[in-house]
Amino acid sequence: MHLMESTKTIGQLANMFADEEARQQMDQTQQVYRVQAHLPVAEGTTGGLFFGTTWIQPGTVGNEYFMTHGHFHQMADRAEYYWGLKGTGVLILMDEQRNGRAEYMYPGSLHYIPAYTAHRVANIGDDVLSFGACWPSDAGHDYEEIKDHGFSKRLIKREGVPTLENLK
Amino acid sequence: MHLMESTKTIGQLANMFADEEARQQMDQTQQVYRVQAHLPVAEGTTGGLFFGTTWIQPGTVGNEYFMTHGHFHQMADRAEYYWGLKGTGVLILMDEQRNGRAEYMYPGSLHYIPAYTAHRVANIGDDVLSFGACWPSDAGHDYEEIKDHGFSKRLIKREGVPTLENLK
Numbered sequence: 523m524h525l526m527e528s529t530k531t532i533g534q535l536a537n538m539f540a541d542e543e544a545r546q547q548m549d550q551t552q553q554v555y556r557v558q559a560h561l562p563v564a565e566g567t568t569g570g571l572f573f574g575t576t577w578i579q580p581g582t583v584g585n586e587y588f589m590t591h592g593h594f595h596q597m598a599d600r601a602e603y604y605w606g607l608k609g610t611g612v613l614i615l616m617d618e619q620r621n622g623r624a625e626y627m628y629p630g631s632l633h634y635i636p637a638y639t640a641h642r643v644a645n646i647g648d649d650v651l652s653f654g655a656c657w658p659s660d661a662g663h664d665y666e667e668i669k670d671h672g673f674s675k676r677l678i679k680r681e682g683v684p685t686l687e688n689l690k
Numbered sequence: 691m692h693l694m695e696s697t698k699t700i701g702q703l704a705n706m707f708a709d710e711e712a713r714q715q716m717d718q719t720q721q722v723y724r725v726q727a728h729l730p731v732a733e734g735t736t737g738g739l740f741f742g743t744t745w746i747q748p749g750t751v752g753n754e755y756f757m758t759h760g761h762f763h764q765m766a767d768r769a770e771y772y773w774g775l776k777g778t779g780v781l782i783l784m785d786e787q788r789n790g791r792a793e794y795m796y797p798g799s800l801h802y803i804p805a806y807t808a809h810r811v812a813n814i815g816d817d818v819l820s821f822g823a824c825w826p827s828d829a830g831h832d833y834e835e836i837k838d839h840g841f842s843k844r845l846i847k848r849e850g851v852p853t854l855e856n857l858k
Contacts, residue, residue, distance in 0.1 A: 560800060560802070562804070568767065569768045570805070571771055571824065571826070573773075573800060573802075599736065601730075601737055601739045602739065603739055605741075632741060634739070654773075656739065656741075656824035658739070658826060
């Protein structure tokens with residue numbers, strides 16, 4: 523059994539937020555999110571599962587909420603569950619035709635991320651957001667599409683209100 | 691999206707507990723456990739997942755703790771996660787060679803049920819036990835082996851103490 527822990531700081535999230543200049547002016551060591559994953563079998567194992575917990579700090583880069591990288595699965599037909607544990611957030615989803623949608627996350631919320639759907643979470647609250655996750659051990663991660671083209675929608679703070687806007 | 695709910699009463703659990711006579715003398719309508727499952731795709735879908743919550747009432751049949759039916763998966767290499775939400779219990783596991791073992795469940799506990807492993811949960815507390823579950827949508831359920839031969843170990847209350855005993 524393997525426990526993986528990963529922390530992402532402002533310095534590690536270049537070109538992810540709309541306002542890259544604002545990001546560069548922030549404390550590069552500031553934590554944005556942390557993931558802990560329970561990996562009981564080897565990555566790629568058919569029929570196995572992985573389990574994770576993610577904590578996203580409250581904050582914004584410019585006027586965009588702190589969020590996770592987001593990804594498609596390498597085996598694109600693999601689904602995933604997220605469920606809200608603490609705090610409030612928004613799950614941003616995008617299909618392969620780049621159609622975007624969002625779901626509100628709160629303690630007790632349950633989210634099915636279907637096949638062929640990229641997923642990312644933003645913290646819209648003033649406290650840490652945490653959520654659980656379960657996904658197949660053969661799903662893998664495909665970060666390329668998101669790295670190259672981002673999500674089709676961004677979650678922006680407009681006069682204090684979370685607003686889902688089309689990517690510019 | 692389909693939400694499934696299932697309740698098991700004493701009357702529906704014939705021949706599952708060691709003391710069948712004690713079971714027959716109990717109120718047959720008494721609830722033993724309830725399962726709620728979130729089934730966003732069709733059973734059998736490759737790459738999809740299902741999500742469940744189970745509540746087991748406190749109690750015993752004779753001196754054996756209230757517990758779930760338990761099963762192998764039909765696609766026997768499919769794993770599953772359980773995690774404790776409320777109360778205390780014991781996850782009883784058995785491999786295909788009928789080797790048995792157990793894990794203690796409590797709020798925050800995480801349990802990986804590997805491939806080829808039957809699983810059942812007993813409530814050992816005075817309050818309701820609840821736990822979450824996530825499993826592949828193509829796993830299926832195989833109740834036959836358990837129905838015919840039971841688990842190799844039973845959880846018995848001996849002088850108030852949960853004791854794992856070999857099946858007699």
